Amino acid sequence: MERESEGGGESCVSHGSSVKRREMEPLRSNSYRVLVRTDPSDSSLIVKDGYQWRKYGQKVTKDNPSPRAYFRCARSPDCPVKKKVQRCAEDKTMLVATYEGEHNHKPPGGADRTSPPASGCAAISLADEPATSVPVNVDLTLSGTSRRERDLIGASPR
DNA sequence: CGAATTTGACCTGCGC
DNA sequence: GCGCAGGTCAAATTCG
Numbered sequence: 003m004e005r006e007s008e009g010g011g012e013s014c015v016s017h018g019s020s021v022k023r024r025e026m027e028p029l030r031s032n033s034y035r036v037l038v039r040t041d042p043s044d045s046s047l048i049v050k051d052g053y054q055w056r057k058y059g060q061k062v063t064k065d066n067p068s069p070r071a072y073f074r075c076a077r078s079p080d081c082p083v084k085k086k087v088q089r090c091a092e093d094k095t096m097l098v099a100t101y102e103g104e105h106n107h108k109p110p111g112g113a114d115r116t117s118p119p120a121s122g123c124a125a126i127s128l129a130d131e132p133a134t135s136v137p138v139n140v141d142l143t144l145s146g147t148s149r150r151e152r153d154l155i156g157a158s159p160r
Numbered sequence: 161c162g163a164a165t166t167t168g169a170c171c172t173g174c175g176c
Numbered sequence: 177g178c179g180c181a182g183g184t185c186a187a188a189t190t191c192g
Contacts (some may be wrong), residue, residue, distance in 0.1 A: 059185080061181090061182065063181075064181070064182095086183095
């Protein structure tokens with residue numbers, strides 16, 4: 003891969019710098035992070051992982067100047083899965099999706115995956131390992147589906 | 161008309 | 177005990 007696979011990727015997941023707040027989450031057993039490679043022109047925080055997510059919040063953290071988006075499973079209200087999507091501070095072309103919990107249902111797309119992202123995902127990363135591991139770059143091709151996406155990508159700002 | 165997304169405000173937890 | 181940051185909820189707005 004390119005350089006993002008190592009240096010960039012590492013910096014993306016763990017900022018072992020001056021930040022001493024909650025920059026390092028313990029990551030529960032059900033939590034895992036996924037790096038999604040997107041297009042630089044794609045400014046949306048939508049990660050197509052085969053599931054349907056509903057955005058319920060967005061916040062800007064000190065770690066990353068980019069806003070972090072919070073998603074919940076929109077398919078089942080009983081699904082305890084939560085997803086946090088944040089753009090990489092080093093490489094704005096990559097999105098770091100943090101999944102917490104596992105789905106109580108199968109992906110609507112028909113995929114067979116139960117926890118890791120489906121829809122032709124290349125790989126996942128960091129299940130419960132130290133942040134020193136090199137994450138895998140997932141090459142998810144974002145298919146413009148959300149209404150906001152069109153807006154964000156660069157259509158008519160209404 | 162219904163569903164989804166966006167933005168702001170509020171609440172909780174942790175660190176100093 | 178106070179302050180800061182992160183996370184969540186609710187109301188409003190817009191698009192299909």
